[in-house]
Amino acid sequence: MDARNPNQYTRTAIALHGIVAALIVANLLFGLYMTGLSLSPQKLKYFSWHKWIGVTVFMLVTFRLLWRLTHPAPALPRTMPDWQLKAAHVSHVLLYVLFFAAPLSGWLFSSANGFQTVYLGMFPIPDLLGKNKELADVLKLVHKTVVYSLGGLVVVHIAAGLKHHFVDRDDVLTRMYPFLKVPSPRPPEP
Numbered sequence: 001m002d003a004r005n006p007n008q009y010t011r012t013a014i015a016l017h018g019i020v021a022a023l024i025v026a027n028l029l030f031g032l033y034m035t036g037l038s039l040s041p042q043k044l045k046y047f048s049w050h051k052w053i054g055v056t057v058f059m060l061v062t063f064r065l066l067w068r069l070t071h072p073a074p075a076l077p078r079t080m081p082d083w084q085l086k087a088a089h090v091s092h093v094l095l096y097v098l099f100f101a102a103p104l105s106g107w108l109f110s111s112a113n114g115f116q117t118v119y120l121g122m123f124p125i126p127d128l129l130g131k132n133k134e135l136a137d138v139l140k141l142v143h144k145t146v147v148y149s150l151g152g153l154v155v156v157h158i159a160a161g162l163k164h165h166f167v168d169r170d171d172v173l174t175r176m177y178p179f180l181k182v183p184s185p186r187p188p189e190p
Ligand code: HEM
Pocket: 023, 024, 027, 028, 029, 030, 031, 032, 035, 047, 050, 051, 053, 054, 055, 057, 102, 103, 104, 105, 106, 107, 109, 110, 117, 140, 143, 144, 147
């Protein structure tokens, strides 16, 4: 059941958040690992796995965005200063932009490089561009820049969540992780 409580994320939103987060972090680390290997059949196999995870992320974030647009997130605590509310909004929009830009830039790069993606080894995904070496070099740099920016923003996002829980002691983290306990308010200063 996914009944709407305005102070909680829906179970679907919580599940999508966890799955997308795990796949993105895994693909960031896997991407860094595989590019450091010397050319071998193993490396090419890893490239395919990397692309499949990326395509899965693309499908999931499309669903996640549609879910988010139809199921608004619970309001942030009124105790937050205005600049923090604005920063949270901007960073969440930017995260969604990068969620799409990461797989799309990889897909464009792979197309221009002349390697079609065959999802799970069974479903050929149409190339978005014809083979073009110069363009592929630029798109490789674009993919790197996008995924490193995404990695940086994910770190900021995690740090903000931890600050809410341990410093501000509000319910921002527990709304997404309901198995955690809402921190008790700090005792008043003597
Ligand atoms: C969640 C989505 C994705 C993330 C987080 C991600 C992350 C990364 C990272 C960290 C690297 C290593 C960059 C470096 O050289 O330092 C990389 C490389 C690469 N990615 Fe992705 N990627 C994603 C999706 C995709 C998709 C969908 C494709 C293709 C369909 C793709 C194709 C590639 C390729 C071919 C490379 C190797 C570049 C080279 O030749 O060195 N990626 N990716």
